[in-house]
Amino acid sequence: MAFSKSDRRKIYDRTTGYCHICKKKLSFENYGLLGLKGAWEVEHSNPKSIGGTNRLNNLYAACISCNRSKNNNSTRSARARYGRTRAPLSKEKRKEEKKGNSFLGGVIGGIIGSVAGPVGIGLGAAIGAKLGYDKNPDDD
Ligand SMILES: [Zn+2]
Structure with missing residues (x-):
């Protein structure tokens, strides 16, 4: 699934540009650029493999390592590893x-x-x- 720049902007802004799992600051321009500072991906809160959708309310910005280590685990358990219960807030x-x-x-x-x-x-x-x-x- 490729996201348009405007989709990415909306998703990024949902959490004011912070990873929704570990709350690291992400760099909008470094979308998908593994290894660069603030590189991030679109993360499906409810994984696609178990029926999650591509709708905005299921999509969050996450740093690449969080996204890839989450796999099919729940957002709740991924955030819990960082002592967090909810996504960073939008502005x-x-x-x-x-x-x-x-x-x-x-x-x-x-x-x-x-x-x-x-x-x-x-x-x-x-x-x-x-x-x-x-x-x-x-x-x-
Ligand atoms: Zn993260």
């Missing part, structure tokens, strides 16, 4: 998630603040902001 998803986390941080801060009284509000907000921040260790 859009990161933004959404960040919004969600700072909202949550604000809510937690507000609760702590209202329980602790006026003095606690600042502290609570600071703790909340920190929680929101720390929940996103993947963010660059």
Whole structure:
């Protein structure tokens, strides 16, 4: 299966250019170029051999070694080798998630603040902001 450049772009952007298994940064231009820095391939999350499709939602960018060592293993077990459970997020998803986390941080801060009284509000907000921040260790 050969993927067009626009297909590859979509697939690459799904994970902001990170291998979806080990999260190594990939080089868009080095597609399929084994041995070059950031070389990558399109990986079928659900292997074609067991019925996986060529639809975008089944395709991820993976570095060549991850793709080839995965064989017919599940994405879940391949990621687990790197202590990961999910794919790196796309830019859009990161933004959404960040919004969600700072909202949550604000809510937690507000609760702590209202329980602790006026003095606690600042502290609570600071703790909340920190929680929101720390929940996103993947963010660059
Ligand atoms: Zn990898």
